[in-house]
Amino acid sequence: MSLKRQLGLDILEEKYAYASDPVMGHTSEQKIPDTWVSTTCGYCSVGCGMFIGVKDGRAVSVRGNPDHAVNSGLLCPKGLSEHYTLEASNRALYPLLRNKRGKLARIGWDEALATMAEKFRGVQQKYGREALGVLSTGQLVTEEFYALGKLVQLGLGTKNYDGNTTLCMASAVSGYKRSFGSDGPPGAYEDLSQADVIFLIGANIADNHPILCQYLDANPSRTLIVADPRVTKTAMMADLYLPLKPRSDIALLNGMIHLLIENDLVDREYVAVHTTGFDQLEESVRKYTPEYVSQLTGLTPEQIYKAALIYGKANAPFIGWTMGVNHSTKGTETVNVINNLALITGNVGKPGASPFSITGQCNAMGTREAGFASSLPGYRKFESASDREELAALWGIGVERLPTSRGWAYPDIVEGAVAKKIRALWVIATNPIVSFPNLGVLQHSLDSLDFLVVQDGFHPTPTTEVADLVLPAAIWGEKEGTYTNSERRVSKVNRAVNPPREARSDFDIFLDLAKKLGCYGELFPGWTQPKDAFDEWKQVSAGRLCDYSGLTYELIERHGGIQWPYPAGTTEVRTTRLYSDGHFSTENGKARLLPVEWEPFPEQPNADFPFVLNTGRTVEHWHTRTKTGNVPILERLSPNAWLEMNPRDAQSLGLKPHDHIDVISARGRVKGVELRVTEIIAPGQVFMPFHYAEANANRVTQSAFDPISREPNYKQCAVRVEKAQIAPQYWGVRGSPRARVPA
Numbered sequence: 059m060s061l062k063r064q065l066g067l068d069i070l071e072e073k074y075a076y077a078s079d080p081v082m083g084h085t086s087e088q089k090i091p092d093t094w095v096s097t098t099c100g101y102c103s104v105g106c107g108m109f110i111g112v113k114d115g116r117a118v119s120v121r122g123n124p125d126h127a128v129n130s131g132l133l134c135p136k137g138l139s140e141h142y143t144l145e146a147s148n149r150a151l152y153p154l155l156r157n158k159r160g161k162l163a164r165i166g167w168d169e170a171l172a173t174m175a176e177k178f179r180g181v182q183q184k185y186g187r188e189a190l191g192v193l194s195t196g197q198l199v200t201e202e203f204y205a206l207g208k209l210v211q212l213g214l215g216t217k218n219y220d221g222n223t224t225l226c227m228a229s230a231v232s233g234y235k236r237s238f239g240s241d242g243p244p245g246a247y248e249d250l251s252q253a254d255v256i257f258l259i260g261a262n263i264a265d266n267h268p269i270l271c272q273y274l275d276a277n278p279s280r281t282l283i284v285a286d287p288r289v290t291k292t293a294m295m296a297d298l299y300l301p302l303k304p305r306s307d308i309a310l311l312n313g314m315i316h317l318l319i320e321n322d323l324v325d326r327e328y329v330a331v332h333t334t335g336f337d338q339l340e341e342s343v344r345k346y347t348p349e350y351v352s353q354l355t356g357l358t359p360e361q362i363y364k365a366a367l368i369y370g371k372a373n374a375p376f377i378g379w380t381m382g383v384n385h386s387t388k389g390t391e392t393v394n395v396i397n398n399l400a401l402i403t404g405n406v407g408k409p410g411a412s413p414f415s416i417t418g419q420c421n422a423m424g425t426r427e428a429g430f431a432s433s434l435p436g437y438r439k440f441e442s443a444s445d446r447e448e449l450a451a452l453w454g455i456g457v458e459r460l461p462t463s464r465g466w467a468y469p470d471i472v473e474g475a476v477a478k479k480i481r482a483l484w485v486i487a488t489n490p491i492v493s494f495p496n497l498g499v500l501q502h503s504l505d506s507l508d509f510l511v512v513q514d515g516f517h518p519t520p521t522t523e524v525a526d527l528v529l530p531a532a533i534w535g536e537k538e539g540t541y542t543n544s545e546r547r548v549s550k551v552n553r554a555v556n557p558p559r560e561a562r563s564d565f566d567i568f569l570d571l572a573k574k575l576g577c578y579g580e581l582f583p584g585w586t587q588p589k590d591a592f593d594e595w596k597q598v599s600a601g602r603l604c605d606y607s608g609l610t611y612e613l614i615e616r617h618g619g620i621q622w623p624y625p626a627g628t629t630e631v632r633t634t635r636l637y638s639d640g641h642f643s644t645e646n647g648k649a650r651l652l653p654v655e656w657e658p659f660p661e662q663p664n665a666d667f668p669f670v671l672n673t674g675r676t677v678e679h680w681h682t683r684t685k686t687g688n689v690p691i692l693e694r695l696s697p698n699a700w701l702e703m704n705p706r707d708a709q710s711l712g713l714k715p716h717d718h719i720d721v722i723s724a725r726g727r728v729k730g731v732e733l734r735v736t737e738i739i740a741p742g743q744v745f746m747p748f749h750y751a752e753a754n755a756n757r758v759t760q761s762a763f764d765p766i767s768r769e770p771n772y773k774q775c776a777v778r779v780e781k782a783q784i785a786p787q788y789w790g791v792r793g794s795p796r797a798r799v800p801a
């Protein structure tokens with residue numbers, strides 16, 4: 059602090075000056091911009107429209123776009139403070155290469171990309187093309203995902219490519235594919251305003267998708283049913299709250315189907331014309347009587363009856379779900395049971411009624427549509443010869459260059475590195491040291507690599523700190539393209555400010571790497587900007603479910619986002635739903651009713667580890683806090699991790715509110731977490747947020763994955779809780795690099 063300030067002569071007049079602005083009203087003068095740049099929020103998949111206020115080349119404020127179809131001007135705390143991420147002190151600024159002394163040292167872009175190309179090619183020549191793995195994200199723009207898919211699969215020639223979307227939405231994707239024949243959420247947000255019943259299962263939208271709550275407010279006559287083991291903020295809004303036991307949702311849903319059949323609340327005509335498998339489904343749910351379901355779920359038979367009859371008698375019932383369903387070894391099948399419930403009542407693609415996955419990241423949908431990881435671009439199937447031939451013809455390449463099956467999913471790439479089958483890894487805009495389950499395995503995996511490249515907008519992160527090469531990337535606000543939100547709305551993302559120092563957009567990094575690899579001319583002929591990718595992607599998506607061919611950047615901007623499908627020649631911009639005509643993307647056009655059995659979750663509590671740990675999120679933070687951890691207002695609102703425990707359990711352990719405790723599983727220990735004693739959590743269960751590197755919940759979570767989607771089972775593992783032995787300030791620093799991770 060300056061002497062003048064210490065003496066009270068400098069009152070920071072400029073910093074605290076207020077002024078009037080026609081848009082912002084009476085506000086801090088520093089927040090009044092010269093121009094507003096329209097864009098879309100870069101955090102979650104709600105996809106709120108917003109403006110970035112720019113003054114002297116800096117982002118000084120944001121505000122919601124009052125005309126945007128999604129949010130009508132509202133933003134949640136993360137969106138309202140998003141501009142702070144652009145100038146955060148942890149932005150990655152320069153390419154860094156680990157030198158002979160083991161330190162990351164600054165280098166130029168040319169050397170960085172030449173080194174990357176040489177190392178990747180070297181590993182592939184020595185160990186085979188598939189020895190290179192790529193882990194991307196849901197944070198890039200669709201144009202970048204489209205370019206990256208081509209670069210990885212055709213340029214680098216490895217199919218061991220996946221995104222961190224497998225950690226959040228893979229089960230929704232697999233579930234849609236199994237039931238409907240294709241990925242693609244059928245409904246729209248508007249359905250939340252039109253439904254007479256809204257059934258949220260494993261979805262805490264009040265914390266995780268807060269702006270969706272406005273649709274509930276706009277629909278006061280709806281009945282809200284919430285099924286969740288924890289009394290979340292969303293559960294507190296419910297008309298009927300179902301506090302079911304962890305991972306008993308399949309039993310509840312089968313029990314509801316049982317009752318709908320028994321009470322003749324099935325749409326027999328719809329089932330006969332548009333589905334297959336009803337007889338097998340009916341047989342499979344016969345045993346799910348209210349009494350049996352009551353034993354499995356902990357709900358009363360009356361609660362189960364009530365939920366079934368409210369849903370079954372509704373004109374337009376909507377089912378929404380998020381990670382409570384997906385984060386499970388049974389995630390895909392739970393999605394199938396949700397779809398069964400909607401299908402037997404004919405409630406798919408109707409105004410107000412659909413099964414609807416509420417996606418996680420701002421553009422997880424974009425990578426699913428265009429990304430070439432779990433599907434060929436345009437929801438084409440690896441296994442389909444006609445899909446491969448069509449795509450090869452569009453790209454002008456030999457069909458033999460397209461893989462006939464997908465490569466390893468995220469967990470298999472990690473385990474492949476442990477087994478020394480993956481020798482080099484490229485991690486893009488994700489932070490697996492904090493986000494991947496069972497940290498010990500992940501660290502072993504990264505330690506086993508010959509070369510690790512981490513491309514990120516932020517450094518240091520726990521993962522960039524262990525990289526051999528760090529590539530600094532532009533983030534939201536610094537680049538152009540499109541995001542697709544949960545309801546298939548394609549919205550425009552615009553550049554408001556320049557990336558800091560030497561950071562480059564991911565798009566430019568991909569093109570420059572392609573030049574080093576010698577495949578730029580073939581894969582990206584003449585491309586210089588994201589629009590070049592968008593124009594090609596429009597052609598590739600034409601005629602597919604996710605048809606972009608009628609979209610242009612100008613049209614998207616003008617309408618504040620447009621939902622696909624939007625084929626060329628479309629003249630009216632309106633709400634779209636999938637499967638409204640009852641025709642699905644399966645071979646015979648019928649949806650599949652798939653019998654699913656309830657099973658207990660894999661790691662049950664026991665004498666050594668008597669609690670079920672549930673992990674999740676809080677409204678103030680985003681994923682591993684690489685973005686929000688340096689936004690002062692968010693960090694002040696939620697600076698530390700905590701563990702929620704029921705008062706009865708706390709009493710039996712002799713623990714008090716605000717005690718610091720350790721959480722221990724068979725795999726590791728999280729130290730010094732603050733205890734919250736609360737009725738929000740049921741006896742025998744505990745809850746901890748997963749955002750905090752310094753209290754990394756994934757030290758204790760397990761390596762258990764959905765066998766179909768490969769999504770991790772983050773939601774249940776067995777732990778015990780002990781009073782912490784060491785005061786929290788002594789047990790480590792933020793981050794957990796592989797060489798220095800606190801024990």
Ligand code: SF4
Nearest residue numbers: 099101102106134137
């Ligand atoms: S709800 Fe999601 S998209 Fe909207 S402002 Fe918040 S984080 Fe951004």
